[in-house]
Amino acid sequence: MKLGIIGYGRMGRLLTRYLAQDFHVSVYDPHVDTEPARAHGATPVDFAEICRQPAILPLVPISEFEGVVKTIAPHLQPGTLLIDACSVKMKPVAAMQQYLPPEVHILGTHPMFGPDSAADTLFGGKIVLCPVRLPEVRYREIVTYLEKHGLKVIEATPEEHDQQISASLFLAHFLGRTLIEAEAGPVEIDTKGYRRLMKILLTVENDSWQLFEDMYHYNPFAPQMRARWEAAMAEIGAKLDP
Numbered sequence: 001m002k003l004g005i006i007g008y009g010r011m012g013r014l015l016t017r018y019l020a021q022d023f024h025v026s027v028y029d030p031h032v033d034t035e036p037a038r039a040h041g042a043t044p045v046d047f048a049e050i051c052r053q054p055a056i057l058p059l060v061p062i063s064e065f066e067g068v069v070k071t072i073a074p075h076l077q078p079g080t081l082l083i084d085a086c087s088v089k090m091k092p093v094a095a096m097q098q099y100l101p102p103e104v105h106i107l108g109t110h111p112m113f114g115p116d117s118a119a120d121t122l123f124g125g126k127i128v129l130c131p132v133r134l135p136e137v138r139y140r141e142i143v144t145y146l147e148k149h150g151l152k153v154i155e156a157t158p159e160e161h162d163q164q165i166s167a168s169l170f171l172a173h174f175l176g177r178t179l180i181e182a183e184a185g186p187v188e189i190d191t192k193g194y195r196r197l198m199k200i201l202l203t204v205e206n207d208s209w210q211l212f213e214d215m216y217h218y219n220p221f222a223p224q225m226r227a228r229w230e231a232a233m234a235e236i237g238a239k240l241d242p
Helices: 010-019 036-041 062-075 090-100 134-146 160-183 193-205 209-217 223-240
Strands: 002-006 023-026 055-058 081-084 105-111 126-133 154-157
Touching: 002 010, 010 023, 023 036, 036 209, 055 062, 062 081, 062 090, 062 134, 062 209, 062 223, 081 090, 090 105, 090 160, 105 134, 105 223, 126 134, 134 154, 134 160, 160 193, 209 223
Parallel strands: 002 023, 002 055, 055 081, 081 105, 126 154
Antiparallel strands: 105 126
16 A cells, blocks of 8 residues: 655654554655665655655644645645644644545644654554545554554544643643753752653653644644643642742
8 A cells, every 4th residue: 555644754754654564655755865765765856746655644733633634735636635743633633634635635633642652662552543535444443453453442522632742741741841941950859750751851852842732732632631730739839828
């Protein structure tokens, strides 16, 4: 099977390496040199060729996703499967439904792993799937493929995903960024609890500020989670200094 990847950033390089083991992968990125993809068995291509792939995975920042969908939409063939992998789901799915022709299939996904956590293996990771518009048989083939590679598949609606991810991912990034801003770091006299905090810091320090900002602005539940957290911190501060 042929698969096209748009975007050759950190996530693009990670998934190219894994997917090229099972698919004929083409890679397109107008801003980054994609020649290194050949080392993993993938083929750098131009815009026209990437749009001819039967399945396309745009691995671009959330804030750029809608623009990419609008750009490629007129060039896609009937039956093409567009798969997003953004860290939020409501906004990307809405953009695909709005701009893609009805004969183009849509699958929302969120791999719950990244270049750091999946550097050695995908086995044991989780992936969220939001089947929007694709034949059941094609969807089941994808689920089977993912499960055979050791991934736990979680099916959810875009709204269910964004509600839960505002706590499980955005809050973790919010805490990690707070620790970075406070210049927290390893100390000799520490506890297991503090070392766990340092793990949160390490999970976000390699991710871009753009990812963090996009997860906040494009998830309608993230501002609510931030407000709850800040209110809780203020309440604890008031109890310490009544």
